Amino acid sequence: MEARKLLPALTLAVVMSLALLVWYFPPTGDFRIDNPFWNGLTDFRERNNAAGITSLADLPADPGNSTLIVIPYVPLNGSALSAIRQFVVQGGVLLIMDDYGYGNQVLEYLGAEMRFTGERLMDPIFNYRNAMFPRASDLSYPLNGTGDIALNHATSLTVSGGSVSVIVRSSEFSFLDTDGNSARSAGDPSGPLPVAGYQKLGDGCVIAVADPSIIINSMAGVDGNSLAAGRLVNLDGSRQVIIDQSHLPKAPLDDAKLVLAVLHAAASTQAGSLALITLIATLTTLPLWRRS
Amino acid sequence: MTARYPFLVAPLMLMLLTGLQAPVRAQLDFTPHEEPSTAPNIMDAYSLLSYYADIFRLIPESDYDHIRELLARYNLISLPSNVRSLFGQYTEQTSRVSDEVEEIERLADETSRLLDQNNAQGANQTLHDAAIAIAKAKIQLKDVKSTTVSIGNSLGVPKTPEGSPARMAYAELEGSVQSVEDLIDYYLRLFLAYRERLSGISGQNGTVPGGTNGTNGSGGINGTNPTYASPTSLTLTSNASEVWVGGSVQLSGSLTCNGTGLGGKGITVLFNGESAVSAVTGPDGSYTCLLAIPFLYESPAYLFALYIPSADDGSLYRSSMSEPLVLTLLFNNTSVELVSPPVSYPGKDVTVTGKVTSGGMPQEGRSIRIYLDGSLLDAPASGPDGSFVTTFTIDPSAATGSHYLYAEVSPSGVYAGGSASRTLRVERVPVNVSLSCPPFALIPSTVVISGSAYAGTAPLTNATVTVNMTGGSRTLLAENGSFSVGFELPPSLWIAGYHTVSVSVYPAEPWYADGDAKATIFIVNPVVAAGTAVLAFAGLLFFRRVRRLGGENDSGSGAGSDSGSPAGPVVSQAPADGSAPEGMGQIMAHIPVMNMANAVRASGLSQGRQKVIASYLSAVRSVSSFAGVPMSPDMTLNEFLRAAEPKLNGTALAFRNLTYLAEKSLYSCEAPNVDDLSAADDYARYVAERLGIGGS
Numbered sequence: 003m004e005a006r007k008l009l010p011a012l013t014l015a016v017v018m019s020l021a022l023l024v025w026y027f028p029p030t031g032d033f034r035i036d037n038p039f040w041n042g043l044t045d046f047r048e049r050n051n052a053a054g055i056t057s058l059a060d061l062p063a064d065p066g067n068s069t070l071i072v073i074p075y076v077p078l079n080g081s082a083l084s085a086i087r088q089f090v091v092q093g094g095v096l097l098i099m100d101d102y103g104y105g106n107q108v109l110e111y112l113g114a115e116m117r118f119t120g121e122r123l124m125d126p127i128f129n130y131r132n133a134m135f136p137r138a139s140d141l142s143y144p145l146n147g148t149g150d151i152a153l154n155h156a157t158s159l160t161v162s163g164g165s166v167s168v169i170v171r172s173s174e175f176s177f178l179d180t181d182g183n184s185a186r187s188a189g190d191p192s193g194p195l196p197v198a199g200y201q202k203l204g205d206g207c208v209i210a211v212a213d214p215s216i217i218i219n220s221m222a223g224v225d226g227n228s229l230a231a232g233r234l235v236n237l238d239g240s241r242q243v244i245i246d247q248s249h250l251p252k253a254p255l256d257d258a259k260l261v262l263a264v265l266h267a268a269a270s271t272q273a274g275s276l277a278l279i280t281l282i283a284t285l286t287t288l289p290l291w292r293r294s
Numbered sequence: 295m296t297a298r299y300p301f302l303v304a305p306l307m308l309m310l311l312t313g314l315q316a317p318v319r320a321q322l323d324f325t326p327h328e329e330p331s332t333a334p335n336i337m338d339a340y341s342l343l344s345y346y347a348d349i350f351r352l353i354p355e356s357d358y359d360h361i362r363e364l365l366a367r368y369n370l371i372s373l374p375s376n377v378r379s380l381f382g383q384y385t386e387q388t389s390r391v392s393d394e395v396e397e398i399e400r401l402a403d404e405t406s407r408l409l410d411q412n413n414a415q416g417a418n419q420t421l422h423d424a425a426i427a428i429a430k431a432k433i434q435l436k437d438v439k440s441t442t443v444s445i446g447n448s449l450g451v452p453k454t455p456e457g458s459p460a461r462m463a464y465a466e467l468e469g470s471v472q473s474v475e476d477l478i479d480y481y482l483r484l485f486l487a488y489r490e491r492l493s494g495i496s497g498q499n500g501t502v503p504g505g506t507n508g509t510n511g512s513g514g515i516n517g518t519n520p521t522y523a524s525p526t527s528l529t530l531t532s533n534a535s536e537v538w539v540g541g542s543v544q545l546s547g548s549l550t551c552n553g554t555g556l557g558g559k560g561i562t563v564l565f566n567g568e569s570a571v572s573a574v575t576g577p578d579g580s581y582t583c584l585l586a587i588p589f590l591y592e593s594p595a596y597l598f599a600l601y602i603p604s605a606d607d608g609s610l611y612r613s614s615m616s617e618p619l620v621l622t623l624l625f626n627n628t629s630v631e632l633v634s635p636p637v638s639y640p641g642k643d644v645t646v647t648g649k650v651t652s653g654g655m656p657q658e659g660r661s662i663r664i665y666l667d668g669s670l671l672d673a674p675a676s677g678p679d680g681s682f683v684t685t686f687t688i689d690p691s692a693a694t695g696s697h698y699l700y701a702e703v704s705p706s707g708v709y710a711g712g713s714a715s716r717t718l719r720v721e722r723v724p725v726n727v728s729l730s731c732p733p734f735a736l737i738p739s740t741v742v743i744s745g746s747a748y749a750g751t752a753p754l755t756n757a758t759v760t761v762n763m764t765g766g767s768r769t770l771l772a773e774n775g776s777f778s779v780g781f782e783l784p785p786s787l788w789i790a791g792y793h794t795v796s797v798s799v800y801p802a803e804p805w806y807a808d809g810d811a812k813a814t815i816f817i818v819n820p821v822v823a824a825g826t827a828v829l830a831f832a833g834l835l836f837f838r839r840v841r842r843l844g845g846e847n848d849s850g851s852g853a854g855s856d857s858g859s860p861a862g863p864v865v866s867q868a869p870a871d872g873s874a875p876e877g878m879g880q881i882m883a884h885i886p887v888m889n890m891a892n893a894v895r896a897s898g899l900s901q902g903r904q905k906v907i908a909s910y911l912s913a914v915r916s917v918s919s920f921a922g923v924p925m926s927p928d929m930t931l932n933e934f935l936r937a938a939e940p941k942l943n944g945t946a947l948a949f950r951n952l953t954y955l956a957e958k959s960l961y962s963c964e965a966p967n968v969d970d971l972s973a974a975d976d977y978a979r980y981v982a983e984r985l986g987i988g989g990s
Contacts, residue, residue, distance in 0.1 A: 032326065040329045075326070102324045122324055126341035128370040131333040137370040150370055154327040173367070175341060186341075215327035224330065275789040279823060280830040287831075291838075 024258045025266075031253045033073050033214060035245055040220035043245065049228060050235055052243035056260070058085040061244065065094030065206070068242045069235040072096065073214045074104040074249045082249070083111045091204030095237050099214035101157045104249075109210060115163030116199050116210050123156045123195065123212070124184070125176035130154075130224060133184070137225065138197050140171035144233045149226025151197075156213030158195040170198035170211075170230075198234075209234055337374055339449040342381075343463035345371075349388055350470030354477050358396045365389050377448050384441045391438055391474060394431040398481045401427060405488050414495045421492065424485045425600050425615070429564045431478050433596040433618065438471055482615075489603065489613050490523050523603075523612050526551045530563070530599035530616035532585075538624045538708055539589050545619075546582040547599050548575070551611055555579020559607070564598040566590070591710035593623040626652045628660070628712030632701045637719050639805035641690040647683045648714065649676070650703050656680030657709065665700040666718065676703075690804035692720050723749045725757075725809030727799050737819040738785045744778035747799040749806055758800040764793045772799070783817060789826060790818045902966045903959040909978035910956035917942060917949055920985040931957055945984045952977035 029037045035047045035054040046052060052071075055061070059081070062068055070089055078086075086108060090096045096112075098105050105118045125136035130152040139150040151170060158178060161168060176193030177186045186192075200209040211234070216227045235243045268274040345364070352361050368385045401424040408417040446452065451464045526549060533544040545563055549556045557577040563570050563585060573583035585597075599616035631649045638644045646664060650657040660676040664684055672684040699718040705711040729745040743761055747754045753775025761768045761779050768779045777797075792814045799809040899907065914934065918924055921941035925934050935953045939946045955974045959966050966974070 040331070041327065101326055103326075126338035127345045128367055129372050131330055131372055132336035133338060134328065135330065135333065135372075139367055139370060154330065155325055173370075175345065218327060220330050221327075270791060272787070272789065275791065276826050276830075279789070279826050280833075283827050283830055284834065 021262060024255065025262050027255065029253070029256055029259060031250060031256045032075070033218065033245075033247075033250050034256065035247065038219070041218050043217060043219070045219045045222045045228075046217040046231060047245070049222070050232060050243045052235075052245050054245045054247045056248050058082045058246060058248060061085055061089050061094075062242070065089045065092050067093075068244055069095040069097055069237070071235065071243065071245045072098050072108065072249060073246070074098070074100055074108060075251045076249045077104050078107055078249060083108065087112055090206040090208055093205035095206055095235075095241065096208040097211065097234055098208060099211045099217070101155065101213050101215070105210065109208070112203055112208055114166070114201050114203065114208050114210070116159050116161045116166045116196075116201065118210070118212055119158050119160055119178060121157055121178040121180050122182070123153065123158050123172060123176060123197070124179050124186075125173055125193070126186070127175040128173045136172050136176050138170050138172050140173070140194055141230070142167065142169045144237055145169055145198075145226075145230050148229040148233055151216060151227055151230050152221060152224040153197065153213045154215035154218075154221050156197065156215070158197055158212050159199055159210055161196055161199060163201075166199045166201045168196040168199045169209075171195065172197055200237075207237070209237070335372060335374060337372065337377070339451070340459040340463045342371070343445075343449070343451075343460065343467045346384065346388065347463065347467040347470040349392070350467070350474050353392055353395050353474050356396075356399060358392060361392045362389075365392075377445075380441070380444060380448055384438070384445055387434060387438045387441055390434045391431060394427055394434060395474065395477060395481075398424060398427045398431060398478070402481055402484055402488075405485070409488060409491055409495065412495050414492055417488065417492050417495070421485055421489055422602060424481070425562075425602060425613070426564060426569060428478060428482050428485065429596075429598045429600070429615065430566075433566065435471070435475055435478065436596075436618075442467060442471060486613050490609075494609065523609055524551050525612045526556065526601055526603075526614040528561070528599050528601050528614040528616040530597060530619045532597070532619055532621060535620075536622040536624055537587050539587050539591065540708060542584050542586050543621065544582060545571070545573075545585050545597070545599075546580065547616060548578070548580040549601050549614070550579050556611065559601060559611075560604065562600045562602070564600060566595050570597075587621075587623065589705060589707070590623065591625050591705055593625075595621045595623050597621055624708075626709045628652050628657065628703050628705075628709050630662075630701055630703050630712045630714040632699065632714040632716050634699055634716050634718055637721050638688050639723060640688050640692045640694075640720060641804035643685055643687050644718070645683065645685045646699065646701075647681065648701055650680045650682065650712070652709055657703075657706075660706060660709075661704045663702045663704070665698075665702070667697050668700075688720060694720050694722055694807075696720075722807035723805055724807050725749050725754060725799055725801060727797055727809040727811035729795070729797055729811040729813050731795055731813050731815055733816060735783060735815050735817045737783045737788060737817060737821075740780045740782050741815060742778060742780045743795055743797070743813075744776070745797060745811065746776045747772060747801075747809055748775055749801075754799065754801050754803075754806065756802040757806075758802075760798045760800075762796045762798075785821075786819065787822055788817070788819050789822050790816070793817050899959070900965060902971060905971050906955050906959040906966050906974040909974035910952055910959075913949060913952050913978040913981040916982045916985045917945075931960075942985075945981045948977045948980045948984075952981065 028039070029042070030039060031037060032041045033043055035043045035052065038044045043052075047054075061070065068089075070086070072086065086096060090112060096108075098108050100106075100118050102120055106120075109117055122134070123136055124133040126133045128137040128139070129135045130137060134155050136153045136156060137150045138153060141148060141151070145151075153172075158172065159168075171194040174193050176195060177190040178195065179185075179187075180190050181187050197213065198209065198211040200207050215221055217231045222228045222231070235241060269278050349361055349364055352358075352364075365385060365388065368382075371381075373381055401420050405417050405420040405424065408420060446464050449460065449464075451460050454460045528549050529547040531546055533546075537543045547561070549559050549561060555575070555578040557575050557579055559575045559579075561573045561575060561581050561583075563573070563583065565571075565585065565588070570588075571583050571585050573581040575581045587595075597619040601611075601614045603611045603613060629651045631651075632646065633648060634646045635644060648662070650660045650662065656678070657676055657680045658678045660680075661673060662676060662682050663673045664671045664686075666686070671686045674682045674684050676682045697718045697720055698715060700715045701713060703712045725747055726749070727745060727747050729743070731743045732741060735741045741763070743763070747757050747759065754772065755774060757772045757775065759770050759772045759777045761770075761777070761781075763781050766781055768781075770777055770779060793816075795813045795815060797811045801808070910931075914925060917938050921938040923934070923938040923941070929937075931953050935950060939950065942949055952974060955966065955970055955977070958964070958970070
């Protein structure tokens with residue numbers, strides 16, 4: 003076969019192979035609901051029947067029976083913040099899980115009376131593996147009886163008003179490593195420190211959890227993490243759980259999957275099918291056109 | 295064009311390679327998480343010692359609720375396996391000391407209250423209980439001190455430099471333990487003071503603590519100032535330092551006051567803090583008694599002798615307690631072997647066997663209790679060879695995973711109890727579901743989905759099968775493991791796409807796991823698809839026609855003579871983009887020379903192209919005549935050039951260049967420029983002149 007005919011065919015085959023590989027290889031990004039690896043959320047998704055959204059514009063119009071999980075590792079724009087506020091005001095439960103990201107941007111915008119400190123929470127005594135995995139056992143409603151919560155490189159909250167109910171506190175042996183020396187220093191705030199709290203806003207409420215990693219696959223089965231996460235997302239009864247995937251750190255594979263997903267969605271519509279059939283018909287009959 | 299393909303593939307390859315690697319995180323200040331299974335298990339010795347120091351420090355503060363809370367969270371501490379047992383023991387000892395001191399504190403408060411109420415009998419009882427509690431606390435604190443040293447050694451504290459955090463934390467812990475001992479001593483002094491106070495009350499009321507109110511009160515020293523009560527000293531020895539459980543030991547000692555033996559005084563001997571035996575001192579203050587060793591299988595045992603003055607003596611003598619006597623208890627250990635299958639299944643019977651031995655010798659008739667997850671399953675007795683066997687059924691609703699199987703042998707005589715445990719893994723047999731459905735289906739039609747469910751190679755019987763397909767669900771009973779169900783695909787506007795078929799199998803037997811399978815069917819609606827294709831085809835035709843008409847109009851206006859051109863030979867229409875309509879030879883074959891210009895103009899080519907072609911055709915006529923080479927209808931320009939060139943002599947180069955310009959005008963997207971027009975005219979004129987034939 004001539005090279006000029008072989009190369010296009012080879013290129014097409016390679017592109018199709020790569021597309022298939024990208025399509026079927028599971029995502030590897032942190033907190034991705036389809037990521038079955040240690041840092042993904044497949045376990046959480048299955049346990050709580052959660053669904054992911056790639057844009058906050060896709061939030062339900064009536065959020066009264068929904069819980070939205072936001073893990074803001076990238077900054078949010080104005081429309082996203084507005085959508086979140088609308089969601090909460092209309093009765094939705096916002097579970098904002100953050101440690102070192104942009105959670106305070108959301109809390110400030112909502113006027114919540116709590117903030118993420120952004121400093122590393124360590125507990126050299128009560129921990130899962132080491133001091134970076136603090137165990138919190140001081141739990142209040144709605145987490146009574148869920149068992150301890152094992153954190154993974156968490157931070158803590160500061161509470162500035164009486165409208166916030168602290169629901170998880172770290173132990174008295176924990177501390178915030180403000181000077182970054184991985185040891186308790188004189189100036190390091192000591193525990194117990196708030197790790198999770200909630201505040202009613204409008205018809206809904208916002209729950210801030212200072213560690214999103216409690217719901218990743220490798221931590222979901224540790225201590226009472228799974229039960230606690232289930233209680234948080236179903237605060238006052240069974241709720242539809244939505245996980246925002248648009249403010250997570252992205253791997254190139256995630257981007258490629260997103261492109262393929264968009265193409266697949268477009269091709270799955272009636273218009274898309276029509277265009278695809280037209281394109282295929284045109285390409286396959288092109289030699290006939292030329293000859294005539 | 296082809297050179298671009300590698301550059302198309304390269305970015306895709308790069309994208310894939312980078313995409314399969316670790317995720318790229320946003321720029322966060324710290325690592326958001328770490329894989330727990332690979333995270334190092336690090337114990338902070340300094341903090342751990344501080345944890346216990348804090349607990350012991352809370353005892354003098356009487357913050358017992360906080361102590362219990364901290365101790366209850368001991369399980370949350372991540373400890374390396376090699377020290378877990380030691381710290382577990384230490385936590386247990388700490389808890390006992392805390393409980394005992396709390397009890398002492400309660401007894402102190404109660405005694406004080408009773409004394410305030412002049413309730414001598416009640417106070418005497420609480421003082422007796424307090425003496426026992428203090429003895430217990432002292433024994434337990436001794437254990438704590440011993441374990442503290444072991445912990446320090448296991449953490450390598452002695453090897454750390456002076457002033458190191460670990461060394462300081464250890465010193466802090468020792469100080470905290472010492473503060474608890476000081477507290478116990480304080481309570482001991484307090485109770486002795488209470489005893490003296492009780493003597494005063496007894497003297498006033500004429501009551502005998504521990505006796506009957508008012509009956510023996512006359513024997514007391516009424517009005518004696520308790521301040522003058524003399525201290526007493528008590529000793530305790532035994533005739534053996536080791537004794538078998540169930541045996542006995544001869545105890546002896548003496549009670550003295552200022553070196554003088556006190557006779558007729560009651561002595562109580564405490565065995566591990568519990569009152570075990572009493573004696574009365576002889577005239578010289580000595581006493582002996584026989585202590586029956588209870589069947590306790592924990593060695594060593596701690597014995598104390600306790601003297602609590604009676605009401606009569608309360609104003610004369612003070613209470614005293616002997617130094618502890620350590621007695622080694624001898625008994626035979628019992629070993630238990632427990633054998634269970636590695637895997638069991640819900641609803642299935644499990645047979646567990648085992649053997650009870652002591653020192654390698656089988657133990658017959660020993661009572662064994664077997665528990666699963668804390669629930670008693672059976673209580674068999676061991677046979678002559680020490681073996682036992684039990685069979686039980688796993689709960690059909692038992693969760694899969696690890697379950698705790700525990701066998702406990704009761705102590706018997708000089709044989710201590712024993713236990714053994716195993717992890718009983720409960721699993722459900724995986725069910726395989728084979729699914730058969732067509733890869734393609736048309737609308738409308740009926741899709742038949744069939745399959746079978748089996749475990750290993752055996753088909754399931756009476757399993758419930760649920761088949762789901764877009765828009766419908768069917769549930770059926772697979773009696774012999776096979777199932778088949780049809781789904782109708784009604785007419786619709788759907789063109790084409792994948793439908794997912796999912797099958798869930800729920801076995802009737804509890805030992806089988808649920809099974810499932812999925813498949814996809816590509817469903818095409820040929821009517822809609824064909825209609826769509828026809829529409830697309832018609833659209834393309836229409837589009838092409840519109841383009842062609844537009845091209846004709848453009849060329850006509852360019853030539854200025856298309857619409858009013860005279861009738862002439864039919865020439866194939868050139869495409870609107872100016873490419874060649876057909877073979878030039880075909881044009882030449884039907885074009886008389888006089889009509890050549892008109893024919894060229896009618897060809898649909900742009901004006902510039904027409905001029906070049908006209909020059910070329912003029913030259914072709916000259917060359918053809920001169921060389922005697924006709925331009926046949928199927929001849930290309932190049933073929934004509936190759937046929938005529940050998941006979942053209944000096945004009946060959948000019949004609950070749952002219953041919954090139956003609957091809958360019960016919961086939962190239964680039965229109966001839968002014969230079970091309972001029973050159974074509976020059977070449978044609980040159981050829982005509984040199985060949986002696988007039989041009990156009």
